[in-house]
Amino acid sequence: DPLDLFVDLVGGLNPSIIDETTDFPNNAVTVSPATLAAIVGNVTLYASCDMRLNSAIALAGAGQGLAANAGRDLQMGAGITTNGGALSLSAGRTLNVFNGSALSTAGGSVTLGAQSFVNGSLISIAAGTGNVSASTSAGALQLGTISSAGTVNLSASGGNLGLSNITSTGAVTLSGSSQVSANAIAT
Numbered sequence: 288d289p290l291d292l293f294v295d296l297v298g299g300l301n302p303s304i305i306d307e308t309t310d311f312p313n314n315a316v317t318v319s320p321a322t323l324a325a326i327v328g329n330v331t332l333y334a335s336c337d338m339r340l341n342s343a344i345a346l347a348g349a350g351q352g353l354a355a356n357a358g359r360d361l362q363m364g365a366g367i368t369t370n371g372g373a374l375s376l377s378a379g380r381t382l383n384v385f386n387g388s389a390l391s392t393a394g395g396s397v398t399l400g401a402q403s404f405v406n407g408s409l410i411s412i413a414a415g416t417g418n419v420s421a422s423t424s425a426g427a428l429q430l431g432t433i434s435s436a437g438t439v440n441l442s443a444s445g446g447n448l449g450l451s452n453i454t455s456t457g458a459v460t461l462s463g464s465s466q467v468s469a470n471a472i473a474t
Contacts, residue, residue: 332355
């Protein structure tokens with residue numbers, strides 16, 4: 288397993304975003320979204336330290352899912368789409384979101400977990416009939432719009448839970464260690 292893993296369309300480190308020497312000095316591997324899309328079956332990405340998703344990932348195979356696990360930080364700068372496949376993103380420390388990343392699974396479940404989320408409010412989740420679960424173990428949880436016909440379970444064990452909108456025909460469970468706030472919830 289690499290220390291650091293990048294998903295990038297250009298197939299290498301983007302020097303305007305990442306300084307290979309100081310940000311990720313050893314054992315960095317880059318994979319293109321096309322390589323991931325060509326895999327038959329579920330895709331699992333693992334980095335023992337950090338992972339950065341610079342380019343959008345689209346898995347078109349029916350039911351093909353993606354699991355991305357970073358031992359330390361997972362940085363998400365592009366969206367992920369599946370065709371009914373489950374999506375799981377986890378980080379040992381932080382899940383950092385930028386560029387208004389969207390997750391769309393057309394019926395697959397979405398699971399997000401980290402000690403804390405940074406700019407998580409930039410995540411938009413469309414799970415179709417899939418369930419949505421997101422949790423933090425030591426920090427606040429901020430999420431954008433969530434749309435699901437399944438259950439939605441959001442928990443911020445270490446801080447406030449805040450989100451934009453939830454639309455769900457399933458059960459919705461929200462918990463925060465200090466405060467829970469939402470613009471709108473429709474069930």
